[in-house]
Amino acid sequence: MTSARDQSPGEEQARAGEDVTLLNAEPGAGPLLGRDGKVDPQAVVRAAQAERENEAGEAIEPGGDDALLTRVAFTLKTDVRKRLDKYLCDRITFMSRSQLQRLIEGGGVLVNERLPKASTVLRAGDVVEVVVPPPPSKDIQPEDIPLDVLFEDEHLVVLNKSPDIIVHPARSHLRGTMLSALAYHFKHRSRVGGGLSAVGRDLARPGVVHRLDRHTSGCIVFAKTEEAHWKLGHQFEHRRVEKRYLAVVHGGLEPPSDLIELPIGPHPSREKGYREKYVVRHDQLGKPSLTLYRVLEWYGPGTAESGNADGREEPKGWGTRPAAAPARRAAFTLVELELRTGRTHQIRVHLSHLGYPIVGDDMYGGRAFAGPDGRVIIQRQALHAALLAFQHPVTGEALRFTAPLRGDMAQLVGALRRTGVERPALGGTLVDVDLLIV
Numbered sequence: 001m002t003s004a005r006d007q008s009p010g011e012e013q014a015r016a017g018e019d020v021t022l023l024n025a026e027p028g029a030g031p032l033l034g035r036d037g038k039v040d041p042q043a044v045v046r047a048a049q050a051e052r053e054n055e056a057g058e059a060i061e062p063g064g065d066d067a068l069l070t071r072v073a074f075t076l077k078t079d080v081r082k083r084l085d086k087y088l089c090d091r092i093t094f095m096s097r098s099q100l101q102r103l104i105e106g107g108g109v110l111v112n113e114r115l116p117k118a119s120t121v122l123r124a125g126d127v128v129e130v131v132v133p134p135p136p137s138k139d140i141q142p143e144d145i146p147l148d149v150l151f152e153d154e155h156l157v158v159l160n161k162s163p164d165i166i167v168h169p170a171r172s173h174l175r176g177t178m179l180s181a182l183a184y185h186f187k188h189r190s191r192v193g194g195g196l197s198a199v200g201r202d203l204a205r206p207g208v209v210h211r212l213d214r215h216t217s218g219c220i221v222f223a224k225t226e227e228a229h230w231k232l233g234h235q236f237e238h239r240r241v242e243k244r245y246l247a248v249v250h251g252g253l254e255p256p257s258d259l260i261e262l263p264i265g266p267h268p269s270r271e272k273g274y275r276e277k278y279v280v281r282h283d284q285l286g287k288p289s290l291t292l293y294r295v296l297e298w299y300g301p302g303t304a305e306s307g308n309a310d311g312r313e314e315p316k317g318w319g320t321r322p323a324a325a326p327a328r329r330a331a332f333t334l335v336e337l338e339l340r341t342g343r344t345h346q347i348r349v350h351l352s353h354l355g356y357p358i359v360g361d362d363m364y365g366g367r368a369f370a371g372p373d374g375r376v377i378i379q380r381q382a383l384h385a386a387l388l389a390f391q392h393p394v395t396g397e398a399l400r401f402t403a404p405l406r407g408d409m410a411q412l413v414g415a416l417r418r419t420g421v422e423r424p425a426l427g428g429t430l431v432d433v434d435l436l437i438v
Contacts, residue, residue, distance in 0.1 A: 073129045076122055084111065084128070085118040092132060098276060103131070105272075118270065140196075140206065144188075145181035150401050154192050155228040155394050156221055157182070160403035163217045163380050167208060179206065182222060196222060197229040210236055213345075215360075218245070218385025218403040223393075231393035242389035244430050245337040245347060246296075246405070248382040248412055249356040250366060252330030256295040256424040260350045264289040264343045277363060278345045280353045290340035291350045294429050300331040300419035332359065332416050336386075336429050347383065358382055359412065371415050378408040386431045405436045413437060 080087060088100045088109070095103070101118045103109060108131040111120055122128065148160035159178070161167075167178050179196065186195050196207030207222040209232045223229035235241050263286030267277040280286070333356065337347050348364045351357060357365035361381035368379035389400040405413065413433065 071129060072132050073127060076124055076126045076128070079124040080122050082122055083118065084109070084116055084120040084122060087122055087128070088130065092130070095132075101270075101275065140177075140179045140183045142184035142187055143176065143180040144184050145176065145178075147178075147181050147185055147189075148403075148406075149185075150219070150403065151399070152190060152192060154194055155225050155392070156223055156232065158219060158221045158388065158399075158401050160406075161212055161217050161220045161385070162406075163215050163408070166214045167205075167211045167220070178220075178222075179208070182207070194224045197224060197226050199223065199226055199229040209233055212385055213381070213383075215380035216383045216385060217406075217409060219243075219388035219401050220385065221388065221390070225394075228393040232390065235390050235393075239340075240390070242387065242400075242430075243339060243385065244387040245339070246384045246386045246409075246431060246433070246436075247335050247337060247347060247351065248359045248369075248409075248416070249333050249335060249351055250331075250359060251333065251356050252298050253293070253295055253333040253335055253354075253356050256426050257428070258293060259340075260289075260291040260293065260354065262289060262350060262353060263287055264346060264349050278343070278349050280349060287343060288341060289343045289346050289350065291347060292338040292340060293351075294336045294338075294426055295333055295424050296336055296429060296431070296433055297334040297417070298330040298422040298424075299333070299416040301329055330422070331419070334413060334416070334433065336431050348381065369412055369415075377415055378412045380408070382409060382412055384409050386436060402431070402436060405433075410437050 074091065085097055085101050085104060088095075088104075089097050092100065100109075104116065104118045107115055109116060110129040111122070112127055113129075145165070146162075148162070149157065150160055151158040161178065165176065165178055165181075182196060186193055198206060207224065207229065209221055209223050209229060212218065212220055221232065223232055262280045263282060264278050265281045265283070265285035265287060267274045267279050268281070269275065335351075339346060343349075345364075348358055348361055352361070352364035352366075359366050359369050359382040360378050361383070362368075366381065368376050369382075370376045384405060385403060386405075387400070387402050389398070391397070392399050404410075414437070
């Protein structure tokens with residue numbers, strides 16, 4: 001009888017119900033699968049390194065321009081009856097589902113030596129071969145990228161994020177991130193020095209407490225110590241952080257204030273152009289989502305337009321906007337928004353669903369804005385994290401930050417004000433737009 005001590009990791013996985021077997025490991029790489037049956041990202045890096053050394057007799061820097069790809073093969077021992085993309089998400093956890101879908105579409109995955117679809121359902125006996133790109137390097141490379149620092153001490157740093165910059169490295173964006181900019185800042189510009197918290201380093205996200213979409217500007221905080229990181233994370237998790245956003249939307253948003261309480265879930269279509277979207281859906285995949293808005297200013301005469309910016313029709317019944325047109329004859333609205341929940345794309349989905357898409361948000365029906373001379377002023381989503389307030393994780397001091405409107409967002413509000421402004425008699429707002437425009 002074989003004892004548990006004599007079993008190999010693969011045998012232990014099989015006895016535990018593990019449904020995969022690794023078929024090919026490169027020499028010198030060690031096992032690519034961990035005991036949990038998931039691909040070890042560092043083993044992928046070692047495999048690519050070993051392959052290059054075997055073929056060329058020299059080493060290659062992980063993540064370099066000439067980084068090699070590693071082939072991994074799985075044999076299913078049980079009838080999982082799961083879509084291919086979902087199955088791979090469980091096995092290759094350092095790649096997102098959309099990244100894996102692109103890999104499948106590009107021919108990087110074979111099922112039984114044939115090109116599959118992401119929706120291919122896997123059964124017992126299927127052999128799945130995957131070309132696994134090396135994961136993003138965990139080492140953040142400093143880059144001289146300007147930062148707008150609102151506050152910094154030895155525990156944390158608060159920034160006014162610029163649009164068109166992502167927070168942390170991703171497979172398609174390894175450079176030009178806020179983390180690279182911060183690494184340079186701490187070394188060359190900071191008065192207090194330090195670095196980012198080690199929390200999240202395994203996912204190439206050191207110091208990242210929360211995130212903003214790439215094209216969203218405004219207040220964002222990063223932790224510099226582990227104590228600050230987990231204490232800030234606790235405040236965000238338990239909704240003890242005050243956040244207010246500003247958005248410019250198409251049409252005259254009515255009523256002047258309201259609570260949007262509509263569940264949000266993934267778009268039902270997995271076709272390209274839709275699978276990254278979220279919609280209002282009243283089924284088991286819709287999660288409770290609450291957004292409180294308050295109108296700050298209405299601009300210009302006119303009626304709100306409807307329809308998608310690219311002319312596509314949404315599948316009926318899945319987050320499409322109500323048929324009724326907005327009642328107020330205004331062309332645009334500046335609105336302050338308060339999130340009571342934190343769903344992906346929550347503000348964008350809620351406003352679009354009501355018939356008031358954010359200016360420049362082409363994913364959800366918004367359109368770029370051009371001035372009277374035809375010059376485009378803004379073509380990204382006009383969404384700005386204007387205010388962030390929380391308790392200092394170490395000193396306990398109440399901190400409150402406002403991020404000035406700069407560049408395209410400030411120009412947009414200035415241009416719209418010249419078309420005429422109407423302001424509702426409304427209380428409860430925390431953002432003074434006049435003080436934010438610089």
